[in-house]
Amino acid sequence: MSITLAQLRPVRVVGVGLHPYQRPTDTPYTQLGVHAVRAALTDAGLRWNQVQTAYTGTATTSMALSRLMYRHLGATGIPMTQVENASASGSTAFRQACIDVAAGLADVAIAVGVDKPMNLSAPQRAAGLHDLVDGRVVPFTHFALLAARYMYEHGTTPEQIAAVAVKNSRNGALNPNAQRRKPRTLADVLAPPQISGVLTRLQCCPIGEGAAAVIVASDDAIAQLGLDRDRAVSVLSSAARSETVYDGENFDAALTRETTAQALAEASVSASDLDLVELHDAFTIEELLYVEAMGLCKPGQAATALQAGEFDIGGRVAVNASGGLLSMGHPIGPTGVGQIAEITTQLRGEAHGRQHPTARTALAHMVGVGAVCVVHILRKD
């Protein structure tokens, strides 16, 4: 019978680091990635030669990119593996690093997300699939369709959906690593250009470049290497699922509901225990759909709860305190790793300027086209 992460040996996040997310530049990915790794090593109090395995979440840059990056830290001969899982690439790299430490295959493992938007691939085309809207439905229209249906079912207004971007821009303005750092009013968010359906430009996340790194370690490593146990954050669970056949129900929400329920159960945590949530808000409507799917509020109540400030920093549960994909940005590979960096920083009480009070338990969620979903739950004791 299979077991869960929680039944293996404990996994602690001991170091996090980022290269700010930004518009694409001429900076090579190697420089972005090494910057984040060095920041994470410094944060953990580790040297590169103490890291025993590396997983690189990446989807849009190049095959075989790991060693060309890590060699600048000193070539130690450790295993290096690229992890591609669409938008959930970074989350999946983190999951692999956790599994290695939990299983005892490594005492110190690093998950790095790094990407530049160089090669955006088309899996449907590779599979030879065609439909009546071939190429005429890109992600923003996929989510515009979900938004229209959500408004139809719940009577939600376009303004209530746009309010997600207002909140997340307020948070992103407080995050030095965010790509969009301007707080936006509702009028700003609703202003043209109109992209698809009710979605305006500021309701769609920016795809840029950046890097994020997270180091996980066993308790043995923390003791032997003299790491700061008081700043370590525990990984309570790791759940990953893929889409099945959902008749009528939208698959993004259904998959999020299933994967979150599994992660909560494996962590012995209930949705009401969560103080912080970083979720995949590539488009405003997603945040409303997913907070409901996760059980953070009742179906159809997300817009009202948002309006009441329940998802603000300082609210009932802070959602996307980093600014989320909408404001922090979505460089693809880094995004899921950056979420872990954000919730670790929050749980340590070190998120200066955007600290959510009483942050003890947090969840990170990404979905990726395919569709896949990856959820992690972390806790600071």
Add this chain to the structure above:
Amino acid sequence: MRTAVHPGLYDVAADQPTLSGTRCADCGRVYFPPLAIGCEACGAPEQQLRPIPVAAHGTIHSLAEVHLHQGKSPVPFTVAEIQLDDGPLIRALLARDEHHARIGDTVSAIWAVTEGQDGDDDVEPVFTTTPPVTEARKGANS
């Protein structure tokens, strides 16, 4: 000559559009676009996936007017999710002159014809709330 914009998804020789789907002989699930290789619902092999005509008739589940598009279709155009009476939830275009469609409306397909290369007619089905009488010659969709 009439040329299908999406070969294999419908027969442009028919007077009214009918979609070319597949049905799994093992579990009964109906697919459009047609599915090959194996059944998503039950894993039955390709030989169990049989061609079946799917009526281009259903109810609008959702819709979005698209204002930004990098392909050759001029914007705006409207994409709809349509719950077909025969089972599948599909995505398709609404007719260019369809300005008042709402979620819950009943729709069926008509042929949209645009002039393609070499003077051929490029033909594809688009959905309308108005029952078809003749072909929609205006309102190019491509």
